[in-house]
Amino acid sequence: MKEANPSGRKSNFNYQMCLLSLIGICFVLLGHLRNDLVSPGTFDGWFPYYSFHMPLFLFISGYFFRTPSEKGFFLPFGRFLWKKFRSLMIPYYLINGAFILFGMWMGTFGFTYYSYTIPEFLAMPWIYCQPIVLSIPTWFLAGLFISEVMYYVLRKTIGALIRKSLAADLVLLVLIGILCIASCYLRSSYPLSEPAIVYLRSVVMLFFLHLGSLYRNYLEQRDTLSNLPYFVIVFGVQLLLILFTRNSPLSPGLFNLYGFGRTGFLYYTAGIAGIALWLRIARLLALIPSRSRLVLFTGNHTKYIMAFHLFGYFLLNLLFFALRSRHLLLSLTRGFDRKEFLASPIYYNLTGSNPRLILLYFFAGMGISLLISLLISLLTGRLTRFVAGCLARRTSRPH
Secondary structure (H helix, E strand, O other): OOOEEEOOOOOOOOOOHHHHHHHHHHHHHHOOOOHHHHHHHOOOOOOOOOHOOHHHHHHHHHHHOOOOOOOOOOHHHHHHHHHHHHHHHHHHHHHHHHHHHHHHHHHOOOOOOOOEEEEEEEEHHHHHEEEEEOOOOHHHHHHHHHHHHHHHHHHHHHHHHOOOOOHHHHHHHHHHHHHHHHHHHHHHOOOOOOOHHHHHHHHHHHHHHHHHHHHHHHHHHOOOOOOOHHHHHHHHHHHHHHHOOOOOOOOOOOOOOOOOOOOOOHHHHHHHHHHHHHHHHHHHHHHHOOOOOOHHHHOOOOOHHHHHHHHHHHHHHHHHHHHHOOOOOOOOOOOOHHHHHHHHHOOOOOOOOOHHHHHHHHHHHHHHHHHHHHHHHHHHHEEEEEHHHHHHHHHHHOO
């Protein structure tokens, strides 16, 4: 879905995918407060939250995935590797490094924190399933980087062997399916080390990356079914899935399916159904004529919202901590457990005892994340202009 800009040229910007990304990140923020908060948005648990929220982001990443068009393997691969490392891993290291330093500083005030040596910090995304700091959700950046590198190698290899694009993509789909099933079997059948799980997790992610690519290249232009039969089919498929998986992790109201286990293949089925549901809802929302700048900015900065929203919750808790210590706003902070907050500052929140605070937490997480995203955008924009100016002055000097 390309839009024309005022100059008459076509733009690669896709408002539907921007809205889909915004929907996904709202689920993440609410899910990290309380799982039951996402129940209305999942149609009272018909579409289990953990069965589609990460596949949704992988689908979007696959939709925009591009392999370099240059011939050969090593030079294009090097450029691809640097591009992905710059956009995913450099933010991962900077964010986690900043939060580790922040956690060490907060430790002087009695908070529990985890310290790392420099080698442990550098090895963290490659051997640990998640960083144990305020930026726990950044595990997704490292997992996506590993998965996209795997995906590039597989695409290039299959593409070199099979010249026809459709045939190559179908063979790649079968190969990825075999790898995903093998990963689920290994995870459920053998006691594996944490580093092994890190890479198996990225293999599991491959399916939804490829699904996004297949949708853009072959299915999007054929996705013309009217809304009523479309939703009837999606809900019908999900109903069959619920009936078939009764008393299993995919039953409504349970949120502990991560793509591993003996029913791993059902994870992909449920993920497809959840993606199909919200993909069409995002398309309907994209028909609204107005374009909110806040929606555009939020949808395009979900990487940083995912990284910083827990920090927003933490800052709100810190405010409650200070108010409770000074016996202010006792009704608002009733139920605040200082010891529990000090021992577990990451996921602690008051929404369980005071549902009225749900929106306050949500806007704290979203607001702090957007503010940091804006600062990062301004700083990187200025840095880019500065470097470009230096290069321009250097090339303009007479030799």
